[in-house]
Structure formats: C-alpha cells, structure tokens
Amino acid sequence: MNYYIKRLLKNDIIENSKSFPVILICGPRQVGKTTILEKLSSNKLNYVSLDDPLERKNAKEDPSLFLENHKTPLIIDEIQYATELLPYIKMSVDKARREALESNQNSNGLYYLTGSQMFTMMQNVSESLAGRVGIIDMYGLSYSEIIGKEQDFFLPTKSRCIERQNNERLETLDVFESILRGSFPALYQNRDISTEKFYNSYLRTYLERDIRDMVTIKEETKFLTFMSALAARTGQELNYDNIAKDAQIDNKTAKNWLSLLHTSGLLFLLQPYSNNPTTRAIKTPKIYFTDTGLACYLAGYSDSKILERSAINGHIFENYVVMEIVKSFVNANKDPRLYLNFYRDSNQIEIDLIITMNNTVYPIEIKKSKNPNKDMIKNFKILNKGEKQIGEGGVICMVEKIFPLDENNNAIPLQCI
16 A cells, blocks of 8 residues: 655755745655655645656757746756756746845745756756755655654764653564665555565666666676675775776776766765874775665665675664664754764774764764673774864664663664664
8 A cells, every 4th residue: 555654854845945946856766856845735836757758858959938838836857857947947036036026025936856867967056056946865764754753863862862762672683674675665655565676676767767878788787786896885985996896897987887876866975084183094985875775685685684694784784874864864954964974094993973063073883783882982082082072972783772881872772863
C-alpha cells in the first residue's frame, strides 16, 4: 500500500518560499523532491516536468514562450534538462518584483525548481539567479521520518540525548536490515518492493538519464565497477590510486567520475578537520554514500546477516550513522558541510566525526559495539591542542541507554541521533 511519509524538510521549504522568488531543491533521483512540493502546495502550484521530451524541446527552443504557457506559481521538475530557462526565469522574477513594489504585493514563491543532475546546472543557477534563489539539499528518509518522529540537529550532549532517548530497543540485525534497505521513500511506501530490483532499476535510470552525456556506452561497465569500488570503501578516506586501479581507469577519469557521483547527490564527502596547528592533519576527505542501500547493492550484499558479519560492517555502520546526522542538520535548515568533519593525522590518530558549533568541538566515535569503553575515546585528547573549546562527546553505538565513559563523554544509543 502506498502512502505519504511526512518529510521534516517541509518547514525549510516553507520558510524559503517566503524569502525567495525561486526555490531550488537539489538531490538524487527518487528522494521525494517533487512529492514534497506537491504535498505542500495543496494543488495551488502548477506543474511541468522536463522529463517530458516535448516540454523539454519547447523549453530549450523558446524559453520565453514556455514560461508564458506555464503560469506561476510553478514547479519545474528536472530543471537541468533545460538550463536555457534560467535567464528567462530571472527576467520573469525581476518583472514580478518591480510590479510587486508598485502594488505592495509579494513576489516570492514564484518558481519551484527540482534537479537531480547538478553538475550541468549549478554554475548557471549561480550566474542567473544570484540573490533570487533559495537552495535546499534533500536526501532520502531519515530514521526519524520513517518512524514518524520529530527531529532536531544532532549534538552529542547528554541533555540532547536524554531528550531523544526512548524505550525502543534496536537490535543490531534490525539496524543492518535498515542499512540494507536504504532510504528511498518508495521502499517504505511499499515494503513489498524487492530492494535488489529497485536498485537495479535505479542504476539503469541513473546511467540512462543522468550521465549518458558524460560516460559513453562502452564505458558503462567500467563506471559500474568504479561505483562498486567506491561502495567497498565507503566510510574510508578517498584514495584515487586504489579506486582507479580496481576500475582499470586512470586517475583523471576517476576524479571526473567521482565528481559526477558527488554532484548528482549519490556521495557525501566529509572533509577533514584542520584547526589544530600542532599536528599534521591529512587533507583527504572520507567518502560516504548518501544511501546505504545503494552502497550495499553495489558492494554485492543482499542479506543483512551476511552484511553484519562482512568485512565492511564497521564502515557501512559508520556510513549509516554519519548520514543520519547529516540529514538531521539538513532537515533543521543547516548546511552539514559547515559543521561536520573528521580528524586524522600523520600519526594515524583518528576521530570519526567532529561537530563544530559556536566555537566548540564535539568529538564522536562510531562503533557497532554493544560494549563501548573508555579506550574508544582516547584520541579525543588531541583536540586539547587546538584553540576551540571541547564540548561533550561520546561513542555512538548499540547500547540501550546512555551511560558515562568519563566526566565529559558518554556511550550514546543509536536511536538518540
């Protein structure tokens, strides 16, 4: 049975529509960009999709006439297929602003654009719609959305975790079932859908619609091998040499293809923390798939028990936790790239995740363990050499309840995210 799952991003969209004439929702295919707009609009928004070949042709050949034929407020789905529209949207917005000034009316919330192929579009958006567009990133469902629970951005403080803690008991195998299923809404609106068939179809659609102009047909097999090589290394530092070797491509191609995956929303790059002048911090990001189900499919896993015992179990668990935290920031209208980092230096000292806020750093380790100990937080002391205040931290893991590891750090149940 299909039903709509309430999205926590709705408040961000509503607020942006009050401040900007154009709203752009970016994200991978099938994460629910169009659906959330349709639900918020209550049929008050007109709609056109550039997936329609005829509409796309009209938009590219005569953008001015296209906009005349589609009245505002208007949803334009898959705007990347006709970036020729953007200068004309700008002219339409500027005209509406002038008229609004004369009549003392509102000129915001005119155009709602969605895009899943950002590498062909973002430069044009920046050039054409500067100061006129509110840009919103969207990912798949968070765990809170799946269970129908409100959520604020995550901080590992005891008070915040107590607010989030409940009597729900999460078993490790259940978590790996969720990891394997992923976060695309369709897989939760209809649980009879086979995840293998879904991800197979998803990859075919991605190859055919989003990157066919960048990757030739004869390169598709290598591109899929490249994606699989990335999936096997999710939660690890980016190493172009190893990935290129596995896919039998050169480093330049590997960098280009990774850029395609990143800018189309399938990868999240966690940047290293470098505010510590006394150590030699690395400068290479860590790679995470924005959807763990896709990563598991590409890595060849279809059984949660096998996945839970696999060589990538710790890294895929970390991927899941990091993306849940990323989504918590996005859903709270905060750019996670401004707050989230990891730490590793040339001495191999590593901290899985650091949240920086208000000149305070909150260190986090991520472990699949049900028995965390003080040794897991020993690397936190490296942050004492920096200039920022050290806040509460801890180990996000499979414990049932919060308990202290020392005076400033706690074992944090997964459900507190």
